[in-house]
Amino acid sequence: MSTLTSLPAGVPVQPEALELVREPVPAEAIASGAPATGVHPLGSFGGVGLGVWEMTEGGMFDTEADEIFLVLSGAATVDFLAEDGTVTGTAALGPHTLMRLAAGTRTRWTVTKTLRKVYLTT
Template identity: 50%
Template sequence: MADASRTATLHHVPDASLEHEPLPTEQVLAGSPTAGILELEDLAGCGVGVWEMTPGTATDVEAEEVFVVLSGSARVDFLDAQDTVEQSLELTAGDLVRLRAGQRTVWAVRETLRKVYLSA
């Protein structure tokens, strides 16, 4: 019998099924975005999964995370203590992004954004 801790795992994430829920109303700035998440693995204490958000604009407070955009497009604004945008990133398929815990962001999704992430 094979040791399960030593076997490979395959997940086809571009078309994995995600159950969506509306974002909390206090986070939504425009539109009616929904988000879905599929947690896939635990890797030495880091969560690995797939997340996506439908078009709209919403705020968030980030965790320690690295992600790769699989599909879609969005702009992420990073806010300073005075709610002023200090940096913006335009995201499209293939982009790799590092988020820091506690960063306050505004996600403006134009085309449903799907990413695979590693998060502590």
């Protein structure tokens, strides 16, 4: 595993090989199971943060940041939630899925196979 803490210029990186320290999702955010998440920030470029994020099997609620991500591996669904908790839409995620999330969006992530993504966020 790599101990890379920033993305050096001119050096190729394999995001699936980066070491992520996983932590349990806080109890108040758990939707199902006992998921854990890990993150490996790679730096900030022109005010945009870059990193790798992972979630193990299970479900969690989140309020999103403004983000674009590309799924590297795994499988999940993301439910988009109204203020009252009703589902307003669902997106299926798998390898090579590219998606944008808007800041403040309420979501429920349900991961069926550990999901790893590369993200850009402001």
